[in-house]
Amino acid sequence: MNNEEKKHLEEIRHSTAHLLAAAVLRMWPDTKLTIGPAIESGFYYDFDFANPISESDLPKIEKKMRETLKDWEKFSHREVTEKEAKEFYKNNPYKQELIDEIVAKGEPITFYKSGRFEDLCRGGHAENPRDDIGAFTLLSLAGAYWRGTEKNKMLTRIYGTAFATQKELDEYLQLLEEAKKRDHKKLGRELELFIFDETAPGMAYWLPNGLTLYNTLYDFTRRMYKKFGYKEVATPMLNKKELYETSGHWEHYRSDMFVSPMSFLTGESTEPLLGHEVFGVKPMNCPNAMTLFKFKTRSYHDLPLRLAETSSLHRFELSGTLNGLFRIRQFRQDDAHIFIYPELIQSEFENLIMMIEEMYEPFGLTYTLRFGTRPEKALGEKKDWDYAEKVLREVLEKSGKEFFEVAGEGAFYGPKVDILMRDSLGREWQTGTVQLDLQQPKRFHLAYIDREGKEQMPFVFHRAILGSFERFLGILTEHYAGKFPVWLSPVQVLILPIADRHTAYAKEVVDAMEKAGIRIVLDDRQSTLQAKIREATLQKVPFMGIIGDKEIADQAISIRSRDGEDLGSMNLSRFIQKITEDIDKKA
């Protein structure tokens, strides 16, 4: 789609949002209108309804929209004064607020009208809505805070989408259906990777297949640790609150933590009791990493010191934000802390960019980098920030990687670079992150001895490349639609003997392949070959090895892929060689 078409589509959608508002107003005249923009996949409009509506009202609204559209030949607009505008919206505090903002910015106030419906608007509509809006539909109902702030009133948001033609709309809806089939929560159950249960909201139970995936990914990161000079450590999960007071988490992050006074045992109170120790389950590894750094006197010879840690972390995420493996309360990260002196920022960050490249390459995933700089509430000296930001920006630019900079989106302790990825529905999730911390070392009084024998404070890179294994596996599951490449597949080969007399040889094959380190399973249940093939295909096992009279006579196996491809008869050692090569090159 070129820019011209993109603009036209946006105009169609923006116009349809107006149409939605017009229909709603005709059905419920005392509804207060707020805003209704075009968005990437359609449009929405936020309303303050006098009486709540429900999803079952959407078809009725849609019908009213179609009726209304008949009178919408074109859009006209006029500029009005602040007074006129405020008079027009005299009972609508939301529009009043918007008008105030427009006035404050010194921009003209414009009203756009089509049919009998007029709305405060900046413009950008289809010229002939009746003809241009080819096809539209309402999709869902949701709550949304006015201006996205929890303290404000919750409005009712109606989502919809529109296209120039019915065909495009149908295609889009088809795409949504397809995306649902890739949903990692659905595949997670079907492929027996993981489940969720009421006993532990927001925490996954990993099943054998899923844990195999998890551990395979972990093994992969461990090989990378080795290659890039990391040492792996493990630190306590439950720490006294004093640790978090030092790190600042007790003040800034406590509401996101699982905290346990002794009432952990009695269940009597969630407030700390006098005379009892108070503990918090760690939401991140940093405070423990800082503690670990201090266990002995460090020299500049020790830096960069790269300590990796994969312990379980717990964060008390708001219940409404939980989402399968994407937002979860218990997870592990390929986390590490790298202790450096300032001169090492550049080389270490270059190192990290290389590591990101190397770790994402095998998956063929596309990601974007977001560079967040000094936020308003930042701790520390501006000159340290400026220096750190400059070095990071230069490395990013030199790397040739695409990135976008968001001013003020850094962590409060330092600038950061996040890796963003999309799920099958196009929603964006952060996976990896690299954060340069200029503050924690200070809070923990970290020091190393420099060349002159003087104590100096180190800087720290906090970083996770894949991010949480949970979220990354969710992304991978949707990316591959469950058809994991051989090296990741929980079961790489399924051996299918045709009749009972073939199982003895089948077992020999399984033994030999197991010795070669291949994840292989024998399906010797009493069932037809067709049924076994069907099941293995649905389980998305990469290779099926069929064994019957012919194979025994030839001392071979017949290989069929999960895509139904017949790879012919192969002798055992050749097949082992082929699959080992696949695994090695991460196919």
Next chain:
RNA sequence: GCCGAAGUAACUCAGUGGUAGAGUAGCUCUUUCGUAAAGAGCAAGUCGUGGGUUCAAGUCCCACCUUCGGCUCCA
């Protein structure tokens, strides 16, 4: 947390006030089979939990739990 939707057998779902159902999976038996579903039978549910209304509740009402879609792409 807030708004909306959903929760019925292990899974996917039907069931709008009057005896809890289907398909798949499971178990038993029969079948020993050549590239996406062999056949028969059996078993399986405090209808998310707790209250309430009613002669009678999966179904109506209230509270809670869990899950899903949303909660600044900004006139």
